[in-house]
Amino acid sequence: MKKDNQPIVENAASRRNFLKFSIASGALAMLSQIGELPAQENGDGSGEKVRLLNSEGKLVEVDKSAIKPLTENELNTIVSENRKRARKGIEGRKWVMVIDLARCKHALNCQEACNKHHHIPGDRQWLNVYKMQNAENTAPYWMPKTCFHCDNPPCVSVCPVDATFKRDDGIVLIDNERCIGCRFCMAGCPYSTRVFNWGEPENQDAVKDQPYDPEKSLPRKKGTVEKCDFCPDMLRMGHLPHCITACPNGVFFFGDRNEDTVTNGSETYKFSKLMEDKAGYRYLEDLGTEPNVYYLPPVDRLVPFDKSDNLPPVGGHDHNHKH
Amino acid sequence: MSESQIIQKLTDDLKPRKFGTMGKLWVGVLIILSLTGLYSYLIQLRDGLEITALNNYVSWGIYISNFVFFVAVSLVGSLISAILRLSNAKWSIPLSRIAEIIAVSNIIMAGLIIIVDMGRPERFYYLFTYGRIQSPIVWDVIVVTTYLIISLILLFLPMLPDMAILQKRKGEFPEWQRKLYKFFSFGWIGNKQQYAIMSRTIFQLSILIIPVALAIHTVTSWLFATTLRGGWNSTNFGPYFVAGAFMVGAAAVIAVMYAARRQYQLQEYITDDIFDKMGKLLVMLSLVYLYFNINEYLTPAFKQMVGEHALLKDLFVGQFAPMFWGTQIFGMLIPIILMSFPWGRKPRLLFIISIVIIVGAWFKRYLIVIPTLFHPYLPVIEQNGVPTSIVYHPTFHEWSITMGSLAAALLIMTILFRYLPFISIWEMAEYKGVSEDHIQKASGPHPV
Numbered sequence: 001m002k003k004d005n006q007p008i009v010e011n012a013a014s015r016r017n018f019l020k021f022s023i024a025s026g027a028l029a030m031l032s033q034i035g036e037l038p039a040q041e042n043g044d045g046s047g048e049k050v051r052l053l054n055s056e057g058k059l060v061e062v063d064k065s066a067i068k069p070l071t072e073n074e075l076n077t078i079v080s081e082n083r084k085r086a087r088k089g090i091e092g093r094k095w096v097m098v099i100d101l102a103r104c105k106h107a108l109n110c111q112e113a114c115n116k117h118h119h120i121p122g123d124r125q126w127l128n129v130y131k132m133q134n135a136e137n138t139a140p141y142w143m144p145k146t147c148f149h150c151d152n153p154p155c156v157s158v159c160p161v162d163a164t165f166k167r168d169d170g171i172v173l174i175d176n177e178r179c180i181g182c183r184f185c186m187a188g189c190p191y192s193t194r195v196f197n198w199g200e201p202e203n204q205d206a207v208k209d210q211p212y213d214p215e216k217s218l219p220r221k222k223g224t225v226e227k228c229d230f231c232p233d234m235l236r237m238g239h240l241p242h243c244i245t246a247c248p249n250g251v252f253f254f255g256d257r258n259e260d261t262v263t264n265g266s267e268t269y270k271f272s273k274l275m276e277d278k279a280g281y282r283y284l285e286d287l288g289t290e291p292n293v294y295y296l297p298p299v300d301r302l303v304p305f306d307k308s309d310n311l312p313p314v315g316g317h318d319h320n321h322k323h
Numbered sequence: 324m325s326e327s328q329i330i331q332k333l334t335d336d337l338k339p340r341k342f343g344t345m346g347k348l349w350v351g352v353l354i355i356l357s358l359t360g361l362y363s364y365l366i367q368l369r370d371g372l373e374i375t376a377l378n379n380y381v382s383w384g385i386y387i388s389n390f391v392f393f394v395a396v397s398l399v400g401s402l403i404s405a406i407l408r409l410s411n412a413k414w415s416i417p418l419s420r421i422a423e424i425i426a427v428s429n430i431i432m433a434g435l436i437i438i439v440d441m442g443r444p445e446r447f448y449y450l451f452t453y454g455r456i457q458s459p460i461v462w463d464v465i466v467v468t469t470y471l472i473i474s475l476i477l478l479f480l481p482m483l484p485d486m487a488i489l490q491k492r493k494g495e496f497p498e499w500q501r502k503l504y505k506f507f508s509f510g511w512i513g514n515k516q517q518y519a520i521m522s523r524t525i526f527q528l529s530i531l532i533i534p535v536a537l538a539i540h541t542v543t544s545w546l547f548a549t550t551l552r553g554g555w556n557s558t559n560f561g562p563y564f565v566a567g568a569f570m571v572g573a574a575a576v577i578a579v580m581y582a583a584r585r586q587y588q589l590q591e592y593i594t595d596d597i598f599d600k601m602g603k604l605l606v607m608l609s610l611v612y613l614y615f616n617i618n619e620y621l622t623p624a625f626k627q628m629v630g631e632h633a634l635l636k637d638l639f640v641g642q643f644a645p646m647f648w649g650t651q652i653f654g655m656l657i658p659i660i661l662m663s664f665p666w667g668r669k670p671r672l673l674f675i676i677s678i679v680i681i682v683g684a685w686f687k688r689y690l691i692v693i694p695t696l697f698h699p700y701l702p703v704i705e706q707n708g709v710p711t712s713i714v715y716h717p718t719f720h721e722w723s724i725t726m727g728s729l730a731a732a733l734l735i736m737t738i739l740f741r742y743l744p745f746i747s748i749w750e751m752a753e754y755k756g757v758s759e760d761h762i763q764k765a766s767g768p769h770p771v
Binding site: 223 | 370371372373374375377378379380382383440441442443446447449450453454455457458459460461464546547549550551552696699700701702704
């Protein structure tokens, strides 16, 4: 860790340092709440305002005197607390996602939002929208795919050091401070979900000095594996994951199995009823991985799948069918 | 020749000797290759695995297939020095230490090369501090370590009397070398009791190492077979790997014993008859491997299930076809045919065949590891409307590290050949009918 912490001001170089600082009175827990602090509460200071990025990626204004650098020890404590918390999961929850293939128009807003909020460098996105066609004479459709957060996750079974783990709330997460980079999980995952930081991750200036938090999967670390994490940092704050809120067509639903409810932000359904009514299924069910992402079949699509939109056919793969 | 004369002659013939020009040149080449590999690895340490051609589809490449190759070759230690020893095949006595040296040097390199593949090598010790027993990698760490330890003991324990014999030969070696022999004789005085303990221990370890040896390569195969991927998702993988390992290991012994025989003119010890017998053994092992290959490819090819179909097409007629048929035909079928004839088992031809088998075996591991990763269940992601195709062409650094590791294995072997009696002096004496008393006396504290 760098020691020369400078108080931050709103300029290009400063953003990267934003989370290394806490509010003067700041207990560690407050770190994630910078955004909620109204600026006037810090009025007893110099009056000079500093703008910070909060954990939601919003700019907020706080008094300069209210900011002091974290010591190395404080930083380490935050990281170790983050890592401990990340393993437990959010109590009483069992997250589930439903993706309605009938609605997907390949807008890719989901991917864009995911890339932005996770500062994903290059073409290593966590969320992909596949062009699928189950057989030659069947209709093609778009299939967005996140991590399936399986209940029987092959990636977790093969991890030699407990770097990737299954939490009580169903999320499969990675601790990049633990990962040794053997990539057995990548070989183990049948859905090509996991991506690797082959070199020093690019374009990470905005996040690279944050204290590491597995729930944010940031800052990303060279030589370790990463993937879609269901945005547990958002869930903890009571928000939906970024892909769900970004989708203009309401394709993604998210919810809690315990409550038997899923929502895409504007519509809310009873999960079990939705599955029954729309014949929900899971991708490659016969692999026995027990995914927590369900699909609704691409029936009565809102828009026809445009064969002429310059997208080449599915490249030579003879097995792009669902089960 | 009297019994003590026989021992005298054996010691003269089999004691470690200096290399000639060719030997020195060989060592020079190996050192250069190893250092080039080391240089590339230092760059990899600095820049990360980015310097390789690995990607999110082909996430395991030649580092892993090379690791499988090392583990495979190392299996021969157990074959020659344990299985043949226990089956009382006396003709293999001059080979047991050679096989053990091959085993030790290859298993050391297997352990090192797997670290090269890691994204975070500095966290290697996490395997011990945070190891989870359910992961096949942890099983591999356990059995490979066990195998290395037993192999080292099986190399050094039967060498005690030889060390004691050699350390008595003042003036024939530099003083440091003689002191080394003295140290590695661990106070051997060659009495009846010591011989009894040694023989018993060798016997017990020879039995113990067989399941451990089968385990190292079976577990290595499980690194693949425990996944859901087409081509790896096979119940045949354990025996298939073990059979292939015995085959390449036997070829390695033949290649090494040919080189050693030429270097030191050991025709009297590594006889044409031994080549003939090793050739027959290699034919048998190749046939077993052929059988497993047919099992591995014929049944899925017959069914053409989704998940296997595209992969098999790629292997049989697609981009991997030249390599696939090359390894099957030159690395297996032609050697089997040639070695079935007595003239095919003459030393020089057998040596060439063995080299071809070894090269074929290296590429066979490439074919086991890499093509499967070209065939994920999901289609390949499109970037900006263009489908990205899966590509893997190992980079210079990857090749340089891989070649360096192979050179380093040969270098370890060469150093051991240079400084150790790689044919057991006392066991050869026993084989030539020298009585126990004389052998004990020769390695005892008194001058001969």
